[in-house]
Amino acid sequence: MTNRKVAIEINGETYEREIEPRLLLSDFIRHEAGLTGTHVGCEHGVCGACTVQMDGEPVRSCLTLAVQAEGHRLTTVESLAQEDGTLHPLQQAFHETHGLQCGFCTPGFLMSLEPLLAEARDFDERKIREALAGNLCRCTGYQNIVAAVQLAAERMQ
Amino acid sequence: MVTEVGVERVIGLPLRRKEDLRLLTGSSCFVDDLDRRDALHAAVLRSPHAHARIAALDTARALADEHVVDVITSAELPQPVPRIPMRMYSIDGMERLLQPPLAAGTVRYSGEPVAVVVAESRYAAEDALERIAVTYEQLDPLLAPEEALDPRNPVLHPDAGSNLAAEIQVRFGDVEAAFAKAEVVVAERLQCQRHGAVPLEPRGLLAEAKDGRLTVWGAAKVVHTNKRILATLLDLSEKQVRLVELDVGGGFGGRGEFYPEDFLVPFCALRQQRPVAWTEDREENLRALNHSREQVHDVEVALRADGTLLALRDRFFMNTGAYVRTHGAVVPNMTVALLPGPYRWPAYECTAQQVVTNKTPAGTYRAPGRYEANFVRERILDIAARRLDRDPADLRRQNLIPTDEIPYETGTHTDRHPVVFDSGDFPLLLDKGLDSFEYDEMLRWRARDPGRGRRRGVGLAYFVEKSGIARWEYARVGVAADGGAVAYVGSASVGQGVETVLAQVCAETLGVPFDAVRVSHGDTDVVPEGMGAFGSRASMLGGSAVAQAAAALRKRLIDVAAERLEASPADLTIEGDRVVARGSPAVGIPLTELAGAAPDAEARFECPDMSFPYGLHCVALEADVETGALDIHRYAVAYDVGRALNPQLVDGQIVGGVAQGVGGALLEELAYDASGQLVTGSFMDYLMPTAGEMPAVRVLITEDAPTPLNPLGAKGAGEGGTAAAGAVIANAVSDALGAEAHVLPLTPERVVDLADERRAA
Numbered sequence: 001m002t003n004r005k006v007a008i009e010i011n012g013e014t015y016e017r018e019i020e021p022r023l024l025l026s027d028f029i030r031h032e033a034g035l036t037g038t039h040v041g042c043e044h045g046v047c048g049a050c051t052v053q054m055d056g057e058p059v060r061s062c063l064t065l066a067v068q069a070e071g072h073r074l075t076t077v078e079s080l081a082q083e084d085g086t087l088h089p090l091q092q093a094f095h096e097t098h099g100l101q102c103g104f105c106t107p108g109f110l111m112s113l114e115p116l117l118a119e120a121r122d123f124d125e126r127k128i129r130e131a132l133a134g135n136l137c138r139c140t141g142y143q144n145i146v147a148a149v150q151l152a153a154e155r156m157q
Numbered sequence: 158m159v160t161e162v163g164v165e166r167v168i169g170l171p172l173r174r175k176e177d178l179r180l181l182t183g184s185s186c187f188v189d190d191l192d193r194r195d196a197l198h199a200a201v202l203r204s205p206h207a208h209a210r211i212a213a214l215d216t217a218r219a220l221a222d223e224h225v226v227d228v229i230t231s232a233e234l235p236q237p238v239p240r241i242p243m244r245m246y247s248i249d250g251m252e253r254l255l256q257p258p259l260a261a262g263t264v265r266y267s268g269e270p271v272a273v274v275v276a277e278s279r280y281a282a283e284d285a286l287e288r289i290a291v292t293y294e295q296l297d298p299l300l301a302p303e304e305a306l307d308p309r310n311p312v313l314h315p316d317a318g319s320n321l322a323a324e325i326q327v328r329f330g331d332v333e334a335a336f337a338k339a340e341v342v343v344a345e346r347l348q349c350q351r352h353g354a355v356p357l358e359p360r361g362l363l364a365e366a367k368d369g370r371l372t373v374w375g376a377a378k379v380v381h382t383n384k385r386i387l388a389t390l391l392d393l394s395e396k397q398v399r400l401v402e403l404d405v406g407g408g409f410g411g412r413g414e415f416y417p418e419d420f421l422v423p424f425c426a427l428r429q430q431r432p433v434a435w436t437e438d439r440e441e442n443l444r445a446l447n448h449s450r451e452q453v454h455d456v457e458v459a460l461r462a463d464g465t466l467l468a469l470r471d472r473f474f475m476n477t478g479a480y481v482r483t484h485g486a487v488v489p490n491m492t493v494a495l496l497p498g499p500y501r502w503p504a505y506e507c508t509a510q511q512v513v514t515n516k517t518p519a520g521t522y523r524a525p526g527r528y529e530a531n532f533v534r535e536r537i538l539d540i541a542a543r544r545l546d547r548d549p550a551d552l553r554r555q556n557l558i559p560t561d562e563i564p565y566e567t568g569t570h571t572d573r574h575p576v577v578f579d580s581g582d583f584p585l586l587l588d589k590g591l592d593s594f595e596y597d598e599m600l601r602w603r604a605r606d607p608g609r610g611r612r613r614g615v616g617l618a619y620f621v622e623k624s625g626i627a628r629w630e631y632a633r634v635g636v637a638a639d640g641g642a643v644a645y646v647g648s649a650s651v652g653q654g655v656e657t658v659l660a661q662v663c664a665e666t667l668g669v670p671f672d673a674v675r676v677s678h679g680d681t682d683v684v685p686e687g688m689g690a691f692g693s694r695a696s697m698l699g700g701s702a703v704a705q706a707a708a709a710l711r712k713r714l715i716d717v718a719a720e721r722l723e724a725s726p727a728d729l730t731i732e733g734d735r736v737v738a739r740g741s742p743a744v745g746i747p748l749t750e751l752a753g754a755a756p757d758a759e760a761r762f763e764c765p766d767m768s769f770p771y772g773l774h775c776v777a778l779e780a781d782v783e784t785g786a787l788d789i790h791r792y793a794v795a796y797d798v799g800r801a802l803n804p805q806l807v808d809g810q811i812v813g814g815v816a817q818g819v820g821g822a823l824l825e826e827l828a829y830d831a832s833g834q835l836v837t838g839s840f841m842d843y844l845m846p847t848a849g850e851m852p853a854v855r856v857l858i859t860e861d862a863p864t865p866l867n868p869l870g871a872k873g874a875g876e877g878g879t880a881a882a883g884a885v886i887a888n889a890v891s892d893a894l895g896a897e898a899h900v901l902p903l904t905p906e907r908v909v910d911l912a913d914e915r916r917a918a
Contacts (some may be wrong), residue, residue: 020280036190037183039406041357042439046840049357077183091181095173098809102652103180104187104358104406125853132848136840138357138407139652140809141816141878142848 008069010035011079021067026050028066029076037077037107041136048135051108052076058112077107080114090114090152099148101139109135113149120153167665168869171805174657175676176650185404188361188375189436196363196432197226199425200282201418202272202289203444204264207298207515207833208313211262211271211291219274219288224281227429228289229273229421231261239390241415243485244382245627246572248325253317254513256480258417258424264293265313265479266517267834268444270417275425275433298833302453302474302512313479313513322477323486323511325493329568330504335468339459343541348900349529349883351451351476352825353443354522355845356651358406360446361436362418364426369397373423376400376679378413378649379689384681386415387423402679408651408690409817410521411446414483418445440838447484447520448827451476452492452529456537459504464547466556468504471496471533475511478518486511487572488519491526491623494569494576498534499583499621499771500556505568515833521691523817524880527622532901535618535884540897549617549888550591557583557619571623571767578621578769580862581797587619590773590795593857599777599791603892612780612912613790614893618884621771624693624873625866628764631686632702634663634710635757640734640749641673644707645757647687648699649679653875654806655695661802662700662869666707668731669748686761693770693873696802698762701867705760713755718746768864770872772796774815774885780893782912785905787823787890789852796856799863799872811878812854818882820846823902854878 007016008028015033029038029052038061041049045063052061053075080088087095090110100106109132113120116131123131128149132142179185216228231238240255260269272289276282299305299313305320313320336342362375371393376383380400388398405412418435426433437445454473460466475489489509497505522528542552558565558578565578596615603613631647644663648655660674667674677683688694711731718736719726722744730739737745777790794811801807824844828837837843863870887898890908896915900907 022280030190031192034192035183036187036192037185039187039358040189041359042840044439044839044841047357047439077181081182087178087181094181095177098174098805100177100180101654101809101813102356102358102405102407103176103185104356104404104652106180107183110181129848129851134847136357136845136847138355138409138817138845139813141812141814141854142851143812143853144809146848146853 004067006067006070008066008074010074011076019066021065023066024062025064025066025069026061029061035076035078039104039107041105048112049105049108051111051135053111053115056115058115077110080110089155090117093148093152097144097147097151099140099144105135105137109145117153117156120149121157167661167671168802170803172657172661172671172803174654175660176654176656187358187404187406188363191363191374193363193432193434196434197275197277197429198279198282199422199433199435200274200279200286201270201441202286204260204267204269204271206264206293206295207267208296209264209293210296211260211264212294213292215290216272218290219285222285222288224278225274225276225285227275227425229425231259234259241417241420241483242386243481244379244483245485246487246490247485248323250317251322251481251485254314254322254481256417256482256518258420266515268517269479273421273425275429279436298515300514300516300829300833302476302510302514305512305514313515320513321510322481322513325486325489325509327493327569328506330468332468332470332504332506335504336459339467340462341460341541341544342457343537343544344457345537345540345899347454347456347533347536349450349452349532350901351448351827352821353446353448353827354409354411355843356407356409356412359437359439359442360412360418362422363432363434364423365432366427366430370399371397371423371427372399372401374401374403376402377405377651378408378691380649380679381647381681381687382689383415383419387419390420391423391427399682402649405651409523410525410691412651414447414520416445439840443838443843444517444835447482448478448517449488449519449522449525450529450821451519454533456533458537458541460541464545464552464555466500466502469497469502471507473509475509476514476516476519477511478514478516480518482518482520484520488521488526490571492530494571495527495621495623496530496534497567497569498531499558499619501558516829523814524622524876527620527880528818528821528883531618531620531881532883532887535881536887539888539891550596553619554584554587557587560584572626577766579766579864579866581769581771582861583771585861586771586795586797586859587773589857589859590775593795593855594775594791594793596775602777607779610781610783612782612893614778614780614889616776616885616889616892618774618881618888620881621769622877622880623767623769625697625764625767626692626694627688630688630698630702630762632699632706633757633759634667634703634706636748636752636755638749638752640747640752641675642667642669643675643677644703645677645684646699646703647684647689648695649690651690653695653810655690655699658696658802658806659699659703662703663707666704667711670733673734693875697867697869697871697873698764700802700869700871702760702762704868705762706758709758709760710755713758714751717751717754721746764866766866768799768866768872770796770798770874770877772877774881776885776889778889778893780890780908782909785908787908791855792852793855794878795859796877797859797862798874800860800870801858802869802871804858807858807874808856810874811856814876814878815854815882816846816851818879819851819886821902822883822886826902
């Protein structure tokens with residue numbers, strides 16, 4: 001397999017690497033860019049732990065090849081908090097409502113939910129649960145994640 | 158009491174977790190996050206067959222690959238090939254059924270490790286698996302216990318002489334006489350399906366041999382025990398081995414046991430004298446991690462016409478899969494021990510047969526043996542209640558162990574230790590639980606017409622859990638150079654909040670602020686001994702050890718300060734970051750100055766007996782008889798945990814536990830086809846609840862019965878959310894459809910079948 005040179009922008013920084021065309025975006029983010037906050041739970045696009053944003057839209061990085069990410073703007077969980085350490089309102093709400101336990105799925109939830117927050121203030125519980133249904137959490141039973149979304153949406157109004 | 162010494166009340170507050178910040182910002186460190194550029198990567202070749210003889214195994218083409226460094230088969234292992242030992246409840250003969258790290262000669266389940274490739278990258282290692290040529294001669298698989306016990310069928314481990322791994326029996330009272338005089342007898346066959354822990358983080362390891370020592374990152378749950386096992390299997394001294402637990406993405410019983418890979422990856426690292434990393438994929442995880450829960454029960458209850466329970470008789474099979482793993486006979490033993498539940502039974506007999514088959518080996522999963530037992534007991538009681546035309550809550554109330562008979566000797570044993578309900582008020586919890594659920598209101602809701610093709614039902618399930626198995630825990634507490642306290646604990650974190658809860662206990666006992674306490678766990682070089690995290694033990698036993706060590710350190714700090722201040726220790730206390738004189742806080746010494754002067758205090762908290770939290774699950778649901786869809790209208794849990802050290806975390810444990818229980822009741826199944834292939838080996842097939850399937854859960858935590866067995870009064874809180882979920886949902890569905898559910902999970906197909914059964918009747 002011939003390697004390919006790529007330049008991929010993640011969280012405003014460009015990573016130039018020579019990679020195999022088959023390299024998964026999740027592996028590029030984790031092992032080439034060293035951004036290990038993005039987690040890999042199933043490698044077949046169901047659990048959502050690997051969710052990152054591509055041009056602001058959530059995508060499964062385990063179902064995307066790294067070479068497909070060229071020319072797009074990627075953001076990962078590492079970009080959510082401010083540089084001074086202030087948490088994003090969604091992160092803060094997860095913390096306050098006990099919306100995480102082992103925390104392995106959490107980055108995927110955060111990156112899936114963050115683009116929805118603007119609309120989420122009009123969501124009832126059922127709609128929030130629908131919005132969450134693309135991400136698996138094995139620890140929390142989702143209840144406190146729902147509460148976190150409600151709290152963050154309220155605060156961001 | 159611990160609470161008397163501290164200045165600030167911290168235990169019992171819903172404090173936010175210390176773990177969260179790193180997990181929320183992506184700065185956590187799970188094992189696959191370790192960035193070792195010099196590491197080689199391992200991949201495991203697994204048997205594609207459930208039962209076969211390995212006629213030939215050729216690794217030459219894989220070894221010829223330029224990216225491949227090594228290929229290991231059974232022939233490369235130390236001879237005789239070591240077997241992974243049991244760490245709990247072994248019964249004579251089970252040692253002949255233990256698993257070798259790699260199969261030699263015969264494979265006994267689909268997914269059994271056959272070879273390991275070590276290569277320059279994970280991609281290259283997985284590619285090379287395809288270049289290993291294995292010739293298998295397929296044999297007929299035995300998949301069901303009854304089939305495996307049929308003497309006409311082959312013995313899967315000829316050395317063992319039989320496919321019966323263990324038989325456990327308990328008996329008290331005159332069972333035969335009770336059944337002979339019973340006015341009502343109910344007998345049913347009830348089955349619980351194979352499913353399992355499925356933590357969201359796949360397993361992974363990184364092993365490095367350096368300077369005569371071996372370090373393994375990625376350990377979990379029972380780090381010190383696994384260090385001992387690994388040292389023994391590799392013929393190293395314990396001093397040469399270090400295991401390190403990093404962030405762990407969920408345990409639930411399955412993760413952290415000693416698996417073949419826990420031997421193979423360090424073995425490869427020793428062979429190469431280079432770091433070797435391994436991360437499993439999800440399909441491997443579903444085929445390799447311990448399965449659980451597969452039991453078939455033939456259960457009978459004898460009652461008087463007035464509803465008084467006379468006897469319980471049960472005989473069940475537990476499908477243990479191809480090998481006996483680390484848990485030995487724990488799971489069937491737990492079922493036998495806790496099947497009687499919270500009721501007074503004059504007579505009881507139970508026989509468990511743990512049977513070897515050609516499926517993935519089985520072990521524990523959250524509320525192991527009890528989820529199954531609660532399903533069986535609470536289901537048969539509901540069937541009896543319907544037979545007697547009795548309200549299920551009333552029938553239960555009538556038979557609960559009265560509060561004045563507690564402590565109550567049940568007559569059963571776990572791990573050869575008598576089961577004694579140490580404390581409790583079962584009728585009180587029943588009343589509180591029904592109130593919280595609004596039972597009467599739910600019965601009215603049930604009576605209202607939900608419309609065509611819809612049926613409503615209400616179900617209850619009462620249970621007694623156990624907590625604190627393995628009877629000691631270690632802690633050491635010291636003052637760091639910055640004046641903060643550090644608690645070094647033998648408990649492990651699997652994501653449940655150990656660092657927070659143990660810091661609360663330490664802070665309050667020592668008398669320092671919560672923010673000044675750090676909890677260190679999981680590195681065997683830093684913490685000399687420990688039992689870990691299983692069986693709902695970390696808070697109660699780890700917490701008690703921390704309380705003892707912190708109390709001892711407090712005394713030491715005050716004694717040292719008293720000498721320096723020429724004061725009486727009785728006149729001193731700790732406030733904030735200083736030891737000060739009571740009443741005149743200007744006089745004092747900062748803890749930073751005492752850091753070197755007072756040695757760390759150690760404690761080994763011993764607790765000979767387990768304690769028994771107890772609770773009630775209640776469900777109101779609506780079933781669609783055409784589609785089989787279930788809509789859970791209300792789910793309520795009431796749970797007495799003795800003392801909730803952090804009620805928000807207890808709540809989180811309960812709700813999260815319910816989610817796993819609901820998964821087991823409705824969705825999750827490790828299903829096999831007739832050839833012994835796992836057909837639910839991905840998340841497209843192995844369905845776990847999403848936010849869409851999960852109802853909101855109403856939680857009532859009560860503290861009416863603190864245990865006298867530890868200074869905190871706390872009982873384990875980790876498993877009660879799961880323990881009765883299968884039972885309560887099966888009861889509610891049966892109530893809705895007017896037909897008795899006998900088999901879990903209640904898939905839409907089964908729900909429709911039950912509805913049809915009712916219509917046919």
